[in-house]
Each structure stands twice: as C-alpha cells, then as structure tokens.
Amino acid sequence: MSRSADAVITAATIHTLTNSDPVTAVAVTNGIITGVGDRASLIDQIGRTTQVLDLGVGTLTPGLIDGHIHPVIGLHLTVGVDLSTVVSYDDLVVALQSATLHDGWLRGWGLDPNVFGDRPVTYAPIVEAVGDEVPVFINLFDAHAALVSPAGLRLAGISGPRDFASSADIVCRDGVPTGHLLELEAIGLVTAVLPAEATADRRIRFRELLTAMAHSGITSGNAMDFEGDSAELVVALEDEGDLPIRLRFAPFCMPGFGSDALDHIVDLQRRRGRRWRVDGVKFLIDGTIDAGTAWLDHADTYGESTAPFWPEPDRYRSAVRHLARRGVPTVTHAIGDAGIRYALDSLVDIAPATSGARHRIEHIETMPDDLVPRFAQQGVVASMQPTHCTHYTRADHTDNWSQRLGVERAQRAFRTRDLRDAGATLALGSDWPVAPFNPRSIMADARLRRRSGHVDEEPIVADQALTAAMALEGYTLHAARAEGARRAGQIKVGNRADFTGFAVDPLAAPPDEVADAPVVLTVVDGQVVYHR
Numbered sequence: 333m334s335r336s337a338d339a340v341i342t343a344a345t346i347h348t349l350t351n352s353d354p355v356t357a358v359a360v361t362n363g364i365i366t367g368v369g370d371r372a373s374l375i376d377q378i379g380r381t382t383q384v385l386d387l388g389v390g391t392l393t394p395g396l397i398d399g400h401i402h403p404v405i406g407l408h409l410t411v412g413v414d415l416s417t418v419v420s421y422d423d424l425v426v427a428l429q430s431a432t433l434h435d436g437w438l439r440g441w442g443l444d445p446n447v448f449g450d451r452p453v454t455y456a457p458i459v460e461a462v463g464d465e466v467p468v469f470i471n472l473f474d475a476h477a478a479l480v481s482p483a484g485l486r487l488a489g490i491s492g493p494r495d496f497a498s499s500a501d502i503v504c505r506d507g508v509p510t511g512h513l514l515e516l517e518a519i520g521l522v523t524a525v526l527p528a529e530a531t532a533d534r535r536i537r538f539r540e541l542l543t544a545m546a547h548s549g550i551t552s553g554n555a556m557d558f559e560g561d562s563a564e565l566v567v568a569l570e571d572e573g574d575l576p577i578r579l580r581f582a583p584f585c586m587p588g589f590g591s592d593a594l595d596h597i598v599d600l601q602r603r604r605g606r607r608w609r610v611d612g613v614k615f616l617i618d619g620t621i622d623a624g625t626a627w628l629d630h631a632d633t634y635g636e637s638t639a640p641f642w643p644e645p646d647r648y649r650s651a652v653r654h655l656a657r658r659g660v661p662t663v664t665h666a667i668g669d670a671g672i673r674y675a676l677d678s679l680v681d682i683a684p685a686t687s688g689a690r691h692r693i694e695h696i697e698t699m700p701d702d703l704v705p706r707f708a709q710q711g712v713v714a715s716m717q718p719t720h721c722t723h724y725t726r727a728d729h730t731d732n733w734s735q736r737l738g739v740e741r742a743q744r745a746f747r748t749r750d751l752r753d754a755g756a757t758l759a760l761g762s763d764w765p766v767a768p769f770n771p772r773s774i775m776a777d778a779r780l781r782r783r784s785g786h787v788d789e790e791p792i793v794a795d796q797a798l799t800a801a802m803a804l805e806g807y808t809l810h811a812a813r814a815e816g817a818r819r820a821g822q823i824k825v826g827n828r829a830d831f832t833g834f835a836v837d838p839l840a841a842p843p844d845e846v847a848d849a850p851v852v853l854t855v856v857d858g859q860v861v862y863h864r
Contacts (some may be wrong), residue, residue, distance in 0.1 A: 336379025338858055339544075342371055343387035345837050346383035348823040349394060358392065360829040363858040368825055385863070390852050391837040393804060394821050395551030395810035395830030396771045399715045399761030400694055402475070403579065404557040404565060406765040407537055408523065412439025416473065421457055428468070435527035438462060440470040441765070444724065445546075445622055446732050451675055453503075455481050455511030469522055473724070475766055477623040478513045480522050485509050488522040497588040497666070499618075499641050501599050502687035506742075514623050515641070516586075531561075538565050539576070545574040546861045548770050549832040549851040554761065555813070556614045556663065556694075558583035558600065566608045575607040576861050578830075580815060582612030582663050585651055587642045588806045594651060600660050611815075613655050615664045616641045618671035621697060622724070626668035627753040630696075630803050632736040637668060649678040649818055659686030661816070663715075668695055676706050684711065685704050688758065688816025695720070698737060698744045708755035709750055713814040714748075715759045718778035718798075719767040721746040727782075747776060749796045759814040760806030773792070775838065775846035784847035794857045800839045829858035 337359035345836065346355045348368065359367030359377040367374045398580035401411070413431040418424050425446050445453050445828050458468045458481045468481035480488070493504050495656050500515035513519050545553065568573055581599055585593070593763065603610045617640055619625025625634030630637045642648040661684070666675040675679040675693050684690050692713040707714050725733045725745060734742040752758050760778060762769040778798045781791035791797065798806070812821025819827045833853030838846050854862040 335361065335377075336382050337366055337374070337858075339383040339385060340367075340371070340374055341385045341387065341392060341831065341833075341853070341855070343392040343833065344389045346823060347391065347393045347839060348806070349805065350822050350824050352824070355823075358823060358831070358853075360394065360858040362772060363829050365825055365827050365829050368823060385853065385860070387833050387852060390822070391834045391840065393832050393834065393854070394808040394812075395856065396549045396807040396832045396855070397759075397813065397815070398545070398553040398764075398769060398771065398807070399759035399811050400717060401545075401555055401762060401769065402557055403538065403541055403553065403554045403555050403764070404562045405475075405535055405559065406541070407529070409475055410441050410765050411529070414440060414442055415440045415442070415470065416442030418443060420447055420723050421449060421451060422448070424457045425461045430456060436467065437484070437526060438466055438468040438481075439526075440468075440560045441780055442711055443470055443472050445472060445477070448722075452510070453477075453479070453512045455479055458511065462640050462804045464482055469526060472623070474622055475490040476515055476621045476625060478519045478522065480511045480513060482511070485511065488525050488654050490521055493526050493705075494518075497643070498586065499643065501625075514620050514625050517541055534561070535568055539569055542576040543768055545602045546854045546856070547851065548772070549834070549854055550577055550769065550771060551655070551830040551832060551854060552578035552580070552820075554612075554759075555579045555581045556584075557581055558610055563603065565607060570605045570607070574857075575605075576860070577607070577856060579608040579724040580612065581608065581760045582614040582661075583609045583610065584614045586616075586653070587644075587647065589651065594654055597655060598660060601660060610663045611685075611689060612663050615648060615652060615662060617645070617664055617675050618668050620667060621699045621736055623851035624736065626697075627666075627674070628668040628741075629670045633738055633863060634736060637736070640671065640674065645674060652678050653682065654684045656685070656691065660688065661685035661689035661691060663692045663694060663819070665694045667695045669699055669703070672696055672699055672703055676703065676710060676712060679710060679712055684816065688818065690816065692759070692814060695763075696751075697716060697746060698741045699747055700744065700812050704747060705754045707751055707757075713757045713759055714762065715814065716746060716748055717761055717763045717767060717774070718746065718748065719774050721792055722777040722781065723767055724785045726791055727792045743793060745793050745796070747796055748798055749802075752798065757810050758802070758806050759811045760803065761811075770847075771807055772834075772838070772851070773847040773848065776808060776843035778803045778806065784844050787844065796834040800843070804838055829855060831855040
C-alpha cells in the first residue's frame, strides 16, 4: 500500500509544462511531487493526515523563479524616500522638501533621470529643496548612478575627479563635482560614510522582502549578491526558520581582483543552507545606457558609453575563463552591443558549470542581428527584464535611453522574441530594486511591450512581444534550465514541489488581467508559504 501524501493540490487548470495530458491534481510527499493526474487517480495517496488544497477555478503552475534580483544589496539601495513615481524636476523638489532625515541624512532611491528633461543631472534640485548644508544621498533607478548633495560630498571627502580601477567617475564641471556619481567605486565613497542600519532592522526588512516575494508567487530567486553581511543574514534567518523562497547567490568579481580573490569565489561555492546556496559569480562588462557607462560599438549621442567597465577587458576574460574552468557558472552584466559581443566571445568553447548551470549574460538591452543566434549556438542563457523596457523607455523615443542611442539602436531594444525564436534559453526576472518584482506584471509587460494597465501607451518594438507560454516559461522551464535545476520548472513526478497558484489562467487571460489578478498559493519544498 502506498504511503499517504503530505498534500494534494487540486485546481481547474494545472499547467505542467510537460506536454502531457491535462491534469487537475498533484500529490506531494517530503517536498517531492509523487503524483500527477486527477483527484480520482490520486485517491490512494489521500490519507487521514493529507492536507487537501482546492484552488477551485484557479490555475496551478510550476513555482516562479526570478532570474535576477538583489535582495541584500537592495536593502542598501532602498533606504529613505521612494522616488520611483517622481516624473518631473519640480515633483522631485517637492518630494525632497517633504522627506524625513534619518541619522542626519536625507536618503532616496529609484529616481529616473528622465525627470531632469533637458537639464543636466546635478545636485541642483537637492539644493533648491533643502539647501547645501543637508547631507543627501539618492540612488538613481539603475543602481549604477547616484546624486549627492554638496554637504554629502564634503563628508565623503569628494572635492574633484579621481581615478578608479573600473570605469567609475565623479562627474565634474570645471573640476568641481556636480553631485552625479557613476558606477560602484565612485558611489562607494559616499556609501562608506552613510550611517549603518542596525543588524536587527536589516534582518526584519530582509525577511519582509522575501515574504513579499513569496506572496507575489515567487518561489526562487537568482540573487546577484553575497557581499557584505549576506551570509550572516541568510544564516540568521534560517536559524529562525525556513526562508520564504529559495536563493541562489552569485558574488561579485570586480576589476582589480587578484588570484586570492578568485580563489575565495571558488571557495564560496561550498556555502549553502536549506533553501540557499552560492552557485555562480557576477561580472559587469559595462554600466548602463542611461548613465552613459554602457559599452557600445559606437558612442551614444552625448559621446559617451564607449568603454568597458573593466579598463583592461582582457582581465575580465581571463577571470571568466579561470572561474568557469573551475566549475563556477558565470553571470555577466552586458547592456551595450560591444559588451554583449565581448561577453559572448569570452564564453566560446566554455562548458556548462559543474552544477549543470549555464553561463549567462544579463540585461542585453540593444543588440545587432549578428549576435542574436549566438546565444543558442553557444548555449549561453539570455537573462532579461521586460520592465526595464516598458518602465524606462517609450515607443516615441523621447526617453533618455532612446535619445542617447538614436532611433536605429533603440529599435533593437530588448529583443526577447528574436532570442526565443532563435532557440535561446530566455530567463526572465525583475532586477529588483531597479524595477518592481511582481512577476505577473512582468510577464504581462513581456507580452504587451508596454506597461500593464496602461492601455493608452504604444507598444515598444511590438514585434518583440512574447507569447503567454513564452512569458510563463521564462519564469519556470527556461529559468530552471538556466540554473541547471533538473527537478524544477515542470510539474512531474520526481520534481521538487514548488508551485504558484493564480486566480486566473496566465495562458488564457488577457495580460492586463493577469497583471492585476491575485496569486492564491505559493508552495516551496511542499510547504505552503502563502495561501490566499
């Protein structure tokens, strides 16, 4: 006689993503799927202690996997007033005037440089709002640039330009800093003097963040993190109980890292807990188009974005290949066409990692035709964030990103459909906190090529829209394939019991409806972490 299942989940629709016959019930035992069919066929697994969850007219899918998040770094990036809804220079001044100081600093995040319009990006609105004696630090939305007040610059000892190991820059006019800092090394001069958040408060915010992600239907996230107190945070949270979602960490490898630092990254791959592990390394080959720090084949309209993040890119290539040969899956942030090409060239003839995970390139914002087929040919994962396109660019090319690129390159924007049609593995994600992490709206935007809920907006390069199935696969089947997770991404016997339950069918409902419809169930390791 077979053992009773721990749980049986029934729903009007279950998308297994296995091309099998339609099913309406799934059985789970010890965190593993032990039965797939209908309630009648699984009746032998329903015992006295079996939990039966009926989603009614809802839909069950494999658990959603976010391909790119920054849950630990994001705690630093989201302190203070949320400026992501500010749309004009004057609105920014008003928002800063009403903001509250914390430990003597005014902090903000999520600011879109489009609010400056034709004005240069400087601390001018900060001075207009609060004067030049208040220390102010604002993260711009892309996390690759910041604005700092005159008082904040003085506290950080910034009085002019400096040289950095990377392509970071303190933007100056006539030798005087404007408050605009580009890339991590320059920004780090100020973050080093910011008041530290209490450890207990960070733990609370970290668990609240992961819980909110679980409530949105996310069961697992690829965390481009493991800096600072990452290890202490996840260990402390697991001492208190299971993490709400799985986390797969990729620590950073930066310009200037020597052999000892590379060996340390290899050693970190051994770190793991019940629902987290280190499995990868994160590189940046360029910055962002909005900040003028991407690596393009030809300069942008401002004469910028002409150089890699690594001043000696051959050192990047050497580090990538060194770590890849030691079984570490590599992840490279590459936004501009030159950066994407160099990253692909660096991965020629490199085998998948020991874990089975594939090497990946992140973001891939503007790309010529000749690079599209190379992802499938080389087995390199394309990891992309549809809301980077829909939230920060516009169909009429009046946004900062498009104006910097010009029409021809802006028309190569976020080529998700071309990559799928060429046979590439396409993992989708949010890049939280650069963009919101709600996977329903991200999948909807991937289909609409505009912001979900904004029916008056024109789609951005409409022929790059994904089908409903492609969008769901980007969060399930393809995301699992990218991780080398052989027992995830599909609902079948033997796979891990990670599920997401929707109030509507994400493959049948209109995308605007999918974006707003609630998640009704999230299951990780067979355990219900959210049930509406």
